[in-house]
Amino acid sequence: MTSARSALRRLVARATAALLVLSVAAPACPAAASPFNARQLPDARVHEFSLHDADGGLRGNDDFLGRAVLMFFGFTHCPDVCPTELARLAEVVKALGPTAAKQVQVVFVTLDPQRDTAELLHDYVAAFSPDFIALRGSEAETAAIAKSFQVFYRRVEGSAPGRYTLEHSAYIHAIDPQGRLRLRIPPSLSPRQIADDVRVLLAGG
Amino acid sequence: MIGRALTVVFFGLLSVGAARAQVEIVDAWARASLPHQTVTGAFMTIRGGGEATRLVAVASPLAGAAEIHLMTLHDGIARMSRVPAVEVPPDGSLELRPGGYHVMLMDLKRPLSVGEKVPLELVFETAGGVRRRLEVAAEVRPLNAAMGARKP
Numbered sequence: 366m367t368s369a370r371s372a373l374r375r376l377v378a379r380a381t382a383a384l385l386v387l388s389v390a391a392p393a394c395p396a397a398a399s400p401f402n403a404r405q406l407p408d409a410r411v412h413e414f415s416l417h418d419a420d421g422g423l424r425g426n427d428d429f430l431g432r433a434v435l436m437f438f439g440f441t442h443c444p445d446v447c448p449t450e451l452a453r454l455a456e457v458v459k460a461l462g463p464t465a466a467k468q469v470q471v472v473f474v475t476l477d478p479q480r481d482t483a484e485l486l487h488d489y490v491a492a493f494s495p496d497f498i499a500l501r502g503s504e505a506e507t508a509a510i511a512k513s514f515q516v517f518y519r520r521v522e523g524s525a526p527g528r529y530t531l532e533h534s535a536y537i538h539a540i541d542p543q544g545r546l547r548l549r550i551p552p553s554l555s556p557r558q559i560a561d562d563v564r565v566l567l568a569g570g
Numbered sequence: 571m572i573g574r575a576l577t578v579v580f581f582g583l584l585s586v587g588a589a590r591a592q593v594e595i596v597d598a599w600a601r602a603s604l605p606h607q608t609v610t611g612a613f614m615t616i617r618g619g620g621e622a623t624r625l626v627a628v629a630s631p632l633a634g635a636a637e638i639h640l641m642t643l644h645d646g647i648a649r650m651s652r653v654p655a656v657e658v659p660p661d662g663s664l665e666l667r668p669g670g671y672h673v674m675l676m677d678l679k680r681p682l683s684v685g686e687k688v689p690l691e692l693v694f695e696t697a698g699g700v701r702r703r704l705e706v707a708a709e710v711r712p713l714n715a716a717m718g719a720r721k722p
Contacts, residue, residue, distance in 0.1 A: 442608065444639075448601060448715070449669070451714065480606075492712070493713070521649075524635065527677075530650045533648055535647065536646050
């Protein structure tokens with residue numbers, strides 16, 4: 366009787382221990398290990414670039430070291446995704462609060478240098494935040510940075526010349542304070558989730 | 571929102587047909603544009619009038635051309651395509667909004683400023699081929715108006 370009871374007690378103890386191990390092990394599975402909401406790129410590395418800002422000056426990776434960069438590739442003749450994403454990026458900066466916001470630079474890179482003049486780009490990003498900057502390259506430079514960042518874009522002809530539009534990736538690219546491209550942020554993430562990811566990058570994550 | 575059913579201006583008959591469908595347009599707005607920016611989007615809710623109807627054409631005196639476009643987001647790629655017509659559900663609503671169907675105003679004759687009204691003309695066609703023209707004044711909202719934004 367006693368031995369039967371102790372055997373039962375041992376069995377219960379073992380089952381409890383097994384459950385405990387399972388519940389502790391669960392959060393450690395690979396899918397949940399990332400501290401980021403967005404997808405982390407497998408190879409964190411610097412993608413060199415050098416493009417012109419609205420004042421004509423050249424801006425490259427080194428100009429943003431020590432800050433996190435949120436980069437979006439788009440075009441001003443985009444009625445929909447680009448204004449929505451830039452408005453979301455303004456929300457991200459707001460969600461970060463004034464101190465962390467100073468350590469973040471939002472950069473809009475045009476995929477349509479033909480229509481997006483420096484002046485238009487300046488006014489366009491200013492409509493979302495005075496702190497945002499826009500960068501522009503030649504057609505070849507634009508193609509090069511898009512290839513390096515794996516940003517898809519394709520010109521689609523419209524009903525008349527000049528009415529063309531672009532199909533393009535709607536991801537936000539996050540660069541860490543060491544200048545390494547780290548995250549590809551999908552449009553499905555909320556500004557708060559993006560702000561959380563930026564905080565991890567700023568904390569050296 | 572019903573209180574803001576402010577944008578319906580008047581109905582005009584293109585053809586003399588006794589169609590009963592009374593589609594209604596509410597909350598029409600257009601995104602502000604900048605100098606040298608030649609396109610922008612216009613958005614609205616189109617309420618069905620109890621009869622099968624399609625939106626078949628759009629126009630504005632402030633745009634050289636206007637088209638119905640559909641924005642899709644698939645696998646992170648944003649695509650825009652021109653569509654010839656869109657069904658308005660007889661007993662429901664067709665939403666023209668950022669991230670979906672919208673009126674694409676092209677070859678803008680001048681920049682659109684926040685607060686002004688952009689005249690839009692929408693042409694609907696019933697299953698019986700009766701065309702009806704509806705004019706609305708779309709309020710221009712800031713360039714940074716968010717997805718599905720409503721007037722504050």
